[in-house]
Amino acid sequence: MAALLAHGSHCFYSMTEIYRGMQHPCLKASSINKASNPGWRIARAHLSCPLSTRPACYAAARTCTGRLTVTSVVLKNADSASYSSKRIHQGPSSLVATSRFVGRRVPASSRLVRTPAAVPEFLASLAVSTYRDYYVVALAAVGAAVWVKIFDLLAVKGVLEQKLSRKLVHTTSGPLFLLTWTLFSAAPSARYLAAVVPMLNGIRLLAVGSGLVRDQGLVKSVSRSGDRGELLKGPLVYVAALVAATALSWRDNPAGLIAVSMMCGGDGLADIVGRRWGAAAKLPWNNAKSWAGSFAMLVGGYGMSYGLILLFCNLGFFSCYPPAALLSCLGAIALAATIVESLPINQVLDDNVSVPLVAGCLSMLLLPQPVEAVAELAVAATMAAAAAAATATPVGLVL
Numbered sequence: 164m165a166a167l168l169a170h171g172s173h174c175f176y177s178m179t180e181i182y183r184g185m186q187h188p189c190l191k192a193s194s195i196n197k198a199s200n201p202g203w204r205i206a207r208a209h210l211s212c213p214l215s216t217r218p219a220c221y222a223a224a225r226t227c228t229g230r231l232t233v234t235s236v237v238l239k240n241a242d243s244a245s246y247s248s249k250r251i252h253q254g255p256s257s258l259v260a261t262s263r264f265v266g267r268r269v270p271a272s273s274r275l276v277r278t279p280a281a282v283p284e285f286l287a288s289l290a291v292s293t294y295r296d297y298y299v300v301a302l303a304a305v306g307a308a309v310w311v312k313i314f315d316l317l318a319v320k321g322v323l324e325q326k327l328s329r330k331l332v333h334t335t336s337g338p339l340f341l342l343t344w345t346l347f348s349a350a351p352s353a354r355y356l357a358a359v360v361p362m363l364n365g366i367r368l369l370a371v372g373s374g375l376v377r378d379q380g381l382v383k384s385v386s387r388s389g390d391r392g393e394l395l396k397g398p399l400v401y402v403a404a405l406v407a408a409t410a411l412s413w414r415d416n417p418a419g420l421i422a423v424s425m426m427c428g429g430d431g432l433a434d435i436v437g438r439r440w441g442a443a444a445k446l447p448w449n450n451a452k453s454w455a456g457s458f459a460m461l462v463g464g465y466g467m468s469y470g471l472i473l474l475f476c477n478l479g480f481f482s483c484y485p486p487a488a489l490l491s492c493l494g495a496i497a498l499a500a501t502i503v504e505s506l507p508i509n510q511v512l513d514d515n516v517s518v519p520l521v522a523g524c525l526s527m528l529l530l531p532q533p534v535e536a537v538a539e540l541a542v543a544a545t546m547a548a549a550a551a552a553a554t555a556t557p558v559g560l561v562l
């Protein structure tokens with residue numbers, strides 16, 4: 164997983180997973196110098212990049228160009244989960260496209276600073292564990308069951324009206340699931356492991372909805388009328404949409420984030436707001452829906468999409484789009500999804516299909532694929548690197 168944070172005039176590019184052979188191109192030549200670090204291997208490294216904009220930094224770090232400086236390297240002791248960090252203060256190192264960190268042994272005198280023990284170390288050991296993705300699947304699956312149970316209890320105890328409880332499950336489960344995507348590794352199989360979570364929930368809905376398994380709590384928290392058969396309709400389609408968004412889009416582009424945000428933050432909020440404040444002004448073309456509900460759909464879907472895209476691009480999963488382009492494209496997508504949701508077609512096509520489908524397809528059409536965005540950025544970074552390389556002295560790092 165890579166994360167790029169801009170701080171002042173520098174960008175700090177931090178990455179994990181390099182221990183798994185997923186090494187960053189800048190570091191792949193380096194191997195820990197056995198003489199000074201016997202038994203240790205790289206767990207993660209932090210690079211400082213003096214370019215002023217995040218996208219240029221991102222492209223520079225991805226293409227190993229520009230003046231990247233290694234600011235710290237965390238070594239993992241091969242025979243234990245313990246971590247120590249070794250801070251390496253290099254002068255600005257000029258890296259041209261084909262070069263890698265070459266040549267400087269870490270001074271034997273540099274002190275291994277033991278990071279504080281307890282939770283951070285435990286989490287860090289999970290982050291580099293071979294079984295990390297399986298841990299995340301287990302966490303999300305348990306989280307889903309607990310989350311639904313919480314709303315069931317709130318409805319049973321009368322804290323929340325049953326319809327509101329159900330819609331809050333609808334509105335929140337999807338984005339919470341998307342947030343678990345950030346915990347998965349960069350392994351190609353991660354997206355398919357992530358899809359197991361909604362699949363498990365789909366199997367649960369099928370088992371309870373068909374009567375194979377009895378679970379009144381689930382029936383009450385996700386059905387409108389308490390009829391278990393309802394679980395085989397909207398809720399089942401909802402988790403199927405999550406499976407599709409995970410497998411087809413994942414963290415490669417914002418389409419999956421937008422599709423789920425429109426289904427959850429949009430359609431979920433439309434119901435909550437529309438039931439509460441929509442009675443006075445119904446839609447001319449659909450008397451079952453209201454202007455208030457549709458406005459909530461537009462705003463809720465737009466806001467959730469924008470927030471998630473900002474989070475994911477700042478975590479480095481895909482390039483951050485120019486704000487003006489992102490805001491205008493999102494506006495068009497949210498408007499289209501809102502119009503589709505307002506149509507009286509629910510009996511023909513569940514809006515847990517029509518809304519994410521329209522939003523996802525429009526996202527793929529309107530938002531330039533991140534790889535194109537990176538190509539533009541890489542050109543900018545290479546030009547910056549050419550200027551930087553002219554002045555920098557080749558310095559490198561071998562660990």
Ligand SMILES: C/C(=C\COP(=O)(O)O)CCC[C@H](C)CCC[C@H](C)CCCC(C)C
Nearest residue numbers: 306307310333336339340361385397398401
């Ligand atoms: C009530 C739901 C859909 C109904 O849609 P509609 O008919 O009103 O249009 C939502 C059903 C949610 C499902 C039972 C649980 C989904 C959990 C999700 C896959 C994972 C969440 C993980 C997170 C950590 C909470």
Ligand SMILES: Nc1ccn([C@@H]2O[C@H](COP(=O)(O)OP(=O)(O)O)[C@@H](O)[C@H]2O)c(=O)n1
Nearest residue numbers: 430433434437438441451452453456457505
């Ligand atoms: N655009 C909308 C959407 C829903 N609503 C309200 O929310 C209720 C449920 O909406 P819906 O039939 O789309 O429910 P789901 O199919 O999303 O569960 C409607 O009967 C309206 O009272 C609204 O007023 N305006």
